[in-house]
Amino acid sequence: MDLADCYRLLGLRTGASYEAIKASYRRLARQYHPDANPQDPDRRRISLLS
Numbered sequence: 001m002d003l004a005d006c007y008r009l010l011g012l013r014t015g016a017s018y019e020a021i022k023a024s025y026r027r028l029a030r031q032y033h034p035d036a037n038p039q040d041p042d043r044r045r046i047s048l049l050s
Contacts, residue, residue, distance in 0.1 A: 007014050010024040030036060 004014055007016065010021060010028065012020055012024055
């Protein structure tokens with residue numbers, strides 16, 4: 001996975017600020033965390049964020 005893919009996964013444009021990266025990561029981590037979504041069939045998405 002190259003750097004552009006990482007930005008795309010976070011929903012950001014290349015060159016985003018540190019604060020934007022941090023906020024996007026935290027938002028997605030809460031959204032896909034298995035404890036927050038126990039019935040979510042796509043539990044593997046959290047591993048993509050890590």
